[in-house]
Amino acid sequence: MLEEYDFDLSHVTSLIKEKHAKVVGLQFPDGxxxxALRISGEISQNTGxxxxxxxxxxxxxxxVDTGLLKSADIMFQFGHAEIPNITVADTHFIEARSLTPVLPVIKQAISEIPDHIGLISTAQFVHTLTDVQKYLADHGITGVIHHGDKRIAYPGLVLGCNFSAAAPNCDEYLYIGTGDFHALGVALATKKPVRIVDPVIEEVRMPDVDRMLRKRCAAIERSLDAQAIGVIVSTKIGQCRKELAFDLCAMAxxxxxxxxxxxxxxxxxxALxxxxLDAFVNTACPRIATDGSAGFPAPMLTPVEFEVVIGERRWNDMVFDEI
Amino acid sequence: MLEEYDFDLSHVTSLIKEKHAKVVGLQFPDGxxxxALRISGEISQNTGxxxxxxxxxxxxxxxVDTGLLKSADIMFQFGHAEIPNITVADTHFIEARSLTPVLPVIKQAISEIPDHIGLISTAQFVHTLTDVQKYLADHGITGVIHHGDKRIAYPGLVLGCNFSAAAPNCDEYLYIGTGDFHALGVALATKKPVRIVDPVIEEVRMPDVDRMLRKRCAAIERSLDAQAIGVIVSTKIGQCRKELAFDLCAMAxxxxxxxxxxxxxxxxxxALxxxxLDAFVNTACPRIATDGSAGFPAPMLTPVEFEVVIGERRWNDMVFDEI
Incomplete structure (x- = not known):
């Protein structure tokens, strides 16, 4: 199925006009x-x-590309929901909601869904959660949509670094979205099963939690003899955990x-x-350690995993790193 | 020969103490x-x-890593001379002078050196130019050390983006340093021969100017039918030529x-x-187009080369891009 998204360019246009902007910055995730060129052309044509x-x-x-922001009167980042506790002046988040219908794949999964389940999603599909909730209710299922912490813009929204919207009183979760990572994060954070319903490829599946845990254990094992470590801090505005990095250094x-x-x-x-160095401890985006650690010249640990390495935390108390 | 450099850590230590700094940022070029780890450890040990x-x-x-600077009380960048017309508060440049003697290779080249020649070098060897000048004088040769423009910290110093220290009244230049790029830049900027005397590998050679020109011509030729171009602007503090980029866009x-x-x-x-896009025009570091353009998905032009592409400049008036 061709994925289609609503980039809400009329909203973008009206914000540009309101601000009387002359130079407009645009950010896009890889996907x-x-x-980019089409959207940029359309905005220029509509507003001059x-x-x-x-x-x-x-x-x-x-x-947020703060370097670009210095040269722009207003900036738009497409594809992500804002993080309410990180505000950047003149930066607006255009969420790019998916236009792919979600009910067909829910319908396909309905017989497997238990009577009480937490509903979670990403920015592309979180707007569909109330429709999903209604559809489930019609089939006698309670779908719980929970509001996460201050990093989370919408009830039910999970980020790669924050799973606080996974309702605490559920034995299982239903993730509406593409990819496996967010579902995997919720499974590891909650230690509960997470069912992925993927509207784009119309597939229902479970993330491979064991494989991820085995990889994390291997990274910890390979770091047990480390003598010299690098603690990574990001300069990105919403990923900078400098104090944590200083504490980890002192601990090491x-x-x-x-x-x-x-x-x-x-x-x-x-870059590394x-x-x-014998191991890295990553205080930047948690996905770097858990999702993309292949290819690094030494094991890449999360801060909690490093605590396990030095014996300050028990294996059983290991949780997923969240910001 | 093992290359050795003076990182002037006693100067670094005294600046840290003077500033009563607690967090110190360190930047190193790849070379x-x-x-980095040794220098960082030594600084921490000396100053706490x-x-x-x-x-x-x-x-x-x-x-300059302005992101890191936000988290540091003082920052040191090793290996580069400061650019006098770009000042960044709390950032100091530690030049890392080479300890390799230069006279042996000059001695080796002496019979080939004409009676009147411009002397040029990079930050690693520019401190040797007056010694070279004396040695040449002893052999009846006038070595001219010229002060470049406001981007240049020392007489005779050339950067990858600035060859203004090549004395205007010379028919030939002697470049003391490693690598070919700076010599190539001077050769293209002045259209005069440049002789490289490389103290590290003790070699005298001429840069391959024709090969570089052929590559630049090929990039121009490949761009002649371009319909859609990308004009690249850098957010780096001393490379940002935004106004030029806007002008090039309007021109296109x-x-x-x-x-x-x-x-x-x-x-x-x-990233590109x-x-x-059919071609890129690069307003960031000129070396990106001329030194490292292999692998880019479309031809990478300098601003002057783009003027040739659109017929606003004649081939014969093509010069090297300088900042």
Missing amino acids: FRRE VRCVISANSCFGACD EAHGMNAHILMMDLVTPD RAFN | FRRE VRCVISANSCFGACD EAHGMNAHILMMDLVTPD RAFN
Whole structure:
């Protein structure tokens, strides 16, 4: 099925006119980058402004291109919901809601869904949760939509770094969306089963939690003899956990390790290769350790995993890293 | 020969103490990155501060890690001379002078050196120019050390983007340093021969100017039918030529092209691959087009080369892009 999204350009246009902007910054995550030139052209044509497209990567509302913002009167980031406790002046989040209908795949899954279930989704599908809830109610199922913490804009919305919208009193969750990562995060954070219903490929599946846990255990095992570690801090506005990094460094040193703080924007294997370190502890986006750690020159741990490595936390108390 | 450099850590230590800094930022270009952990450890030990190492790339004094600077009380960038007309508060440039003697290779080249020659070098060897000048004088040769424009900290210093220290009244230049790029830049900027004397590998050679010109001609030829171009602007503090980019865009549009401004920190093939464009015009570091354009998904032009493409400049008037 062709994925289609509502980029809400009339809203974008009216905000530009309201602000009397002359230079407009545009940010897109990788998945929407192929639409960038078309959207930019359309905005320029509608409003007469000069658009400037960020060609840096963009991983979430935590990742505002502040460099571009210095040169723009207003900026729009497409594809992400705002993070309410991180506000950046003149930056607006255009969520790019999916136009793909979700009920067909729910219908397909209905016989497997238990009577009481937590509903979760990403920015592309979170607007469908109340429709899903109604549809489930019609079939005698209670779908719980829970409001997460202050990092979360909508009830039921999960981020790659925050699963607080997974309702605490549920034995199972239904994730409406694409990809496995968010569902995996909720499964690891809650230790409860999560069923993925993917409206785009019309598939119902369970994320492979064991495989992820095995990989995390392997990273911990490979770090047990580490003598010199690098603690990574991000300069991205919503990912910067500097105090945590300083604390982890002090903790490592108290355990006789050499610890170095490495600060960076984009965390890549290439950027870390020149440093001859035995392990990395990542305080930036948790997905870097759990989702994208292949290729790094040494094991990449989350802060909680590092506590396990140095014996400050028991294996059983290991949780998913959240911001 | 093992390359050795003076990182002037006693000067670093005294600046840290003077400022009563608690958190110290450190930047290294790729070539010095392998020294980062040792230098960081030594600074911490001498002063008791917490060092934070930038793991972002660093290409010159134009490339200050302003993200890290927000978290540091003082920052040191190693390996580059300051750019006098770009000052960044609390940022100091530690030049890392090479300890490799230069006279042996000059001695080796002496019979080939004409009677009157301009002397040029990079930050690693520019401190040797007066010694070289004396040695040449002893052999009846006049070595001219010229002071460049306001972007240049020392007489005779050339940057990858600025060759104004090449003395105007010379028929030939002697470049003391490693690599070919700076010599190539001077050769193209002045249209005069440049002799490289490389103290590290003790070699005398001429840069391959024709090969570079052929590559630039090929990039221009491949861009002649471009309909849609991307004009790249850097967010790096000393590379941001926004006004030039806007002018180039307007110029492209006046010639019936679609032009898009792409703003970014690090200019990589990966970052540009998602945009389906026929050519790029790079207003960031000139070396990106001339030194590292292989792998980009479309030809990468300098602003002057783009003027040739659209017929606003004659081939014969083509010069090297300088900032």
